[in-house]
Amino acid sequence: MGFFSRxxxxxxxxxxxxxxxxxxxxxxxxxxxxxxxxxxxPKNQEKIPAPxxxxxxxxxxxxxxxxxxxxxxxxxxxxxxxxxxxLGGKTEETQPLAEETPQKAPQSPPPAEMLFQEKPVxxxxxxxxxxxxxxxxxxxxPRLSTWMVHILDGVSRRGDVxxxxxRFLFAQLDVPAEEAQDFIRRFDKWLLDMxxxxxxxxxxxxxxxxxxxxxxxDEEDERNRLFLKxxxxxxxxxxxxxxxxxxxxxxxxxxxxxxxxxxxxILLMADxxxxxxxxxxxxxxxxxxxxxxxxxxxxxxxxxxxxxSVFIEPKTPKVSQPPEVVLMIGVNGxxxxxxxxKLAHRAQMQGRxxxxxxxxxxxxxxxxxxxxxxxxxxxxxxxxxxxxDPAAVAFEAVEYAMKEGYDLVFVDTAGRLQTKHxxxxxxxxxxxxxxxxxxxxxxxxILVLDSTTGQNALSQVKLFSQAxxxxxxxxxxxxGTAKGGIIVAIALEFKIPISFVGLGEKMExxxxxxxxEFASALFD
Ligand SMILES: Nc1nc2c(ncn2[C@@H]2O[C@H](COP(=O)(O)OP(=O)(O)OP(=O)(O)O)[C@@H](O)[C@H]2O)c(=O)[nH]1
Ligand SMILES: [Mg+2]
Numbered sequence: 001m002g003f004f005s006r007x008x009x010x011x012x013x014x015x016x017x018x019x020x021x022x023x024x025x026x027x028x029x030x031x032x033x034x035x036x037x038x039x040x041x042p043k044n045q046e047k048i049p050a051p052x053x054x055x056x057x058x059x060x061x062x063x064x065x066x067x068x069x070x071x072x073x074x075x076x077x078x079x080x081x082x083x084x085x086x087l088g089g090k091t092e093e094t095q096p097l098a099e100e101t102p103q104k105a106p107q108s109p110p111p112a113e114m115l116f117q118e119k120p121v122x123x124x125x126x127x128x129x130x131x132x133x134x135x136x137x138x139x140x141x142p143r144l145s146t147w148m149v150h151i152l153d154g155v156s157r158r159g160d161v162x163x164x165x166x167r168f169l170f171a172q173l174d175v176p177a178e179e180a181q182d183f184i185r186r187f188d189k190w191l192l193d194m195x196x197x198x199x200x201x202x203x204x205x206x207x208x209x210x211x212x213x214x215x216x217x218d219e220e221d222e223r224n225r226l227f228l229k230x231x232x233x234x235x236x237x238x239x240x241x242x243x244x245x246x247x248x249x250x251x252x253x254x255x256x257x258x259x260x261x262x263x264x265x266i267l268l269m270a271d272x273x274x275x276x277x278x279x280x281x282x283x284x285x286x287x288x289x290x291x292x293x294x295x296x297x298x299x300x301x302x303x304x305x306x307x308x309s310v311f312i313e314p315k316t317p318k319v320s321q322p323p324e325v326v327l328m329i330g331v332n333g334x335x336x337x338x339x340x341x342k343l344a345h346r347a348q349m350q351g352r353x354x355x356x357x358x359x360x361x362x363x364x365x366x367x368x369x370x371x372x373x374x375x376x377x378x379x380x381x382x383x384x385x386x387x388x389d390p391a392a393v394a395f396e397a398v399e400y401a402m403k404e405g406y407d408l409v410f411v412d413t414a415g416r417l418q419t420k421h422x423x424x425x426x427x428x429x430x431x432x433x434x435x436x437x438x439x440x441x442x443x444x445x446i447l448v449l450d451s452t453t454g455q456n457a458l459s460q461v462k463l464f465s466q467a468x469x470x471x472x473x474x475x476x477x478x479x480g481t482a483k484g485g486i487i488v489a490i491a492l493e494f495k496i497p498i499s500f501v502g503l504g505e506k507m508e509x510x511x512x513x514x515x516x517e518f519a520s521a522l523f524d
Contacts, residue, residue, distance in 0.1 A: 237484030273489030311515030332415025357397030
């Protein structure tokens, strides 16, 4: 892509700062995120998403790439923002000084207020607002959310004031001007398309975009944001499950038959499902016996561990020849089309060139709906007439994607046909035809399930798996359902990874799923 290419190179695995001074370092990437759905395949660094400008290798190179000592790899333990601004890493703070003086620079970090003074934006005297923003950012904790507060200070609407402040921030980060401009242009277009004007409507989207573009999504800061969202989304499930377990634990000091009966009842009510409930209680009993303790805290810790352990990680698909093809399947209304939009948005923000193919040729408005979304997220769009053969759409879309150098293709499909049998046959045919066009395609089949449907989701997994082996599941509408326990049932019964959960209708409301966080959101 081009967004923040220089900054990205400062970042390494595990959210730790990449040592910009070591030329042998590979480009930044975050394995945890890379294994997730839309961004799972290795990024094709050569491909450039239209209309983003070509990535300039020259400007993307860290400034003093060649002349830093190797022992500075040691400095990578510091937080990313600190590293970016020279607070933690030795390299960044020493470079400006090294230009002025040949002696070895001091090892101690400079005072916070110095941070921005090291990198003046322009030769001219900064404007008063720039000075105060500089100072505020310099003194702020190096966290994206804290920075957002300062960037958006005094900004009430979309417009020049905001763009100036963003441009200023990017200049401070040494982001090439054309990349910063491209980020702003895309974001402005998005706000217009979405009809967002007030900062309250887009603050969160802006932070999400910056986290993706800077590969900061795995930073503690962003993880906390995800956790809070997940926690809020699971509010009703928590009421149904955890609060009732709390009451049960308060009432009994014994793990007798009555306790287990009641616990199973609670799990069933939260849609954990019969088989998964029995499996969970089978696993918990010996562990509780072994623990010996009978207090509620021990029970909850063990329960949390058991819950977290039922989930498996999504695999990274092998894509020998691009594009990676993702087939989205699921019943009508589950959220396939909007999930494609959300995944395409993520992938675009991460620098991949995305095409969406309108394989739902059955429902009258489906093609237009996908087209609107593709425009909003800036992805390519491929469709044929209403009523055409969906397998032909998929085949031609991949052909087009290969010719045009797309990295990733999402094939939307119908959720309902005249009969269930027809739908399954159609999906099988799409699957076959995709494989004929491109070896290994579809590289991933994602089944989208609406979590409010509860136990019915289990029969959907069985049914759809027969048409196309399901690699991943995305569970939508987890916000506002008391049936969140269905996640556990799916994971335990089918051993299929859950890659993302939908926590609302906005783009940023589709989040990578973590079993650990799910268990904590319910029981902490
Ligand atoms: N609250 C909430 N709504 C969601 C979520 N995901 C999708 N939706 C909404 O669910 C509705 C149906 O979504 P679609 O993407 O059109 O579903 P679909 O599977 O493509 O449906 P068909 O095209 O009829 O097969 C839309 O109004 C979405 O905004 C979610 O995670 N939370
Ligand atoms: Mg649809």
